Amino acid sequence: MHVPDGFINAPVSAAAGVVAATAVAVSLRGARRELDQRTAPLAGLVAAFVFAVQMLNFPVAAGTSGHLLGGALAAILVGPWTGVLCIAVVLLMQGVLFADGGLTALGVNITVMGVVTVVVAYALFRGLVLLLPRTRASVTVASFVAALVSVPAAAAAFTAIYAIGGTTDVPVPKVLTAMVGVHVLIGIGEAVITTLTVGAVIAVRPDLVHGARGLTAPLRLRVGGELIDAPAPAPAPAAPARSPKKLWAAGVVTALVLAGFVSFYASASPDGLEKVAADKGIDAKAEEHATADSPLADYGVKGIEAPRLSGGLAGVIGVGATLAVGTGAFWTVRRRRAHAETGTHAESRTPADETRTEAV
Structure with missing residues (x-):
């Protein structure tokens, strides 16, 4: 759904x-509350993974394909503020490296594909999680529905922007x-990809999934032929935080392979957008991308004739750069x-505290 110039x-x-x-500015402030020493590198990995999966267009109808938008996936994995970023x-x-999505339309694309x-x-995800049982299965179900709805919502947002500032006279309805x-059809693919990815991460490191924090599956016991909730266990001593390096490495390898x-x-x-634009005439005033002659334009490396090698190398460069x-x-x-x-801790210290520290 990358909107081109024009x-x-x-x-x-x-x-x-x-x-x-x-x-983006508001999200930068909000992301400070979501990012810590473990999740900061994972947020970069999520961006690279979304880039990689967006290269995998899947067929949705005769002559039409779709690809992941990634907003739902990013928000659930690393939080909504970080997800926008x-x-x-x-x-x-x-837009800059691969001439995909117009530069003058970058604000439109971030608004539609990122913010919306x-x-x-x-x-929707948070609402469903609150209504459903507090289990990991609920997170995957909520992920599916949230991702599915987010795609046609983005399509409707683009239509609203087109209604205000479209350069052609195609009837808005x-x-x-x-x-x-x-994009409802594309949303099904988005939902499947999002659910599989969130489910895979929850299976190995649920503590790193932002949307799964605080959710546990209660132990069930069969008593007299009926299932009942077991008594809650005593709180265990806090364990040292596990390093996310293995998950990070596996994610990077997966993104590079994809x-x-x-x-x-x-x-x-x-x-979807390209097909609708061509069928309805929205693209009548489309403009050539400002970086159409860049070495990586159209996801290929200029000078390499072999399509497989050219596209694969461009994908690897894109993952690495992202x-x-x-x-x-x-x-x-x-x-x-x-x-x-x-700084806050330093300001909260009293002169007496400083005197005691110096004395020690």
Whole structure:
């Protein structure tokens, strides 16, 4: 659903850019509360993983494909504030390095694919988790529904922006019907990918899944032929935090394999927005991307003729670049939180405390 340049006029694109910049700024502050020493590197991994999976277009209808948007997945794994930042990093790397999504439309894309998907998905996810039994299975069920709904919600958000600033005169009801219709199908694929990924992480490290914090499966005992909840065990001593290095390494390898090898077998059909734009005439005033001549444009390495090698190498470069930029950004946010906490502790100390410290 990457909106290219020329679909939306300049004033509305600029307004969307302001909305996106504001959302990113607010998310930077919110992410300080979500990121710690263990989750900061995982947030960079989530961004790289979303980048990799977005290269895997899957068929959804005759001549149409779809791909992961990733807002629901990122929000559930690392939190909504950090999730917005993850998708923003992915869209920035795609637009600048791979000419995917217009640069003047970057604000539109972040608003639609990042902010809307995260807000809708996480709000629905949290609501379902509160209603369902507090188990890991509930998290996966809620993940499926949240991811499914987030995609047509993003399609509706694009239609709203098009209604305000579209550069063509296609009737808005036709655009809405076509966009939501095809993206409901894409949402099914999004839901499956999100559920499988969240379920896989919960199976090995539930403590690292933001949306699964505080959820435990109660022990059930069969007494007299009936299942009853067992008494709650006594609190165990706090165990030292386990390192996420193994999960991080496995995630990086998975992302590299998906982008560097599996992506060659992705569907070549246009995605939902491209198909609707071509069928309805939305793309009549589409503009060429500003970086269309870049060495990595269209997910290929210029100068390498073999398609498999060119696309695979571009995917690996993209994963590496997204991982580096994302991890660097999230570590910076984490360090600012640590500095803020250190400053707060220092300010809270009294002169008596300092005198005792010096005496010791």
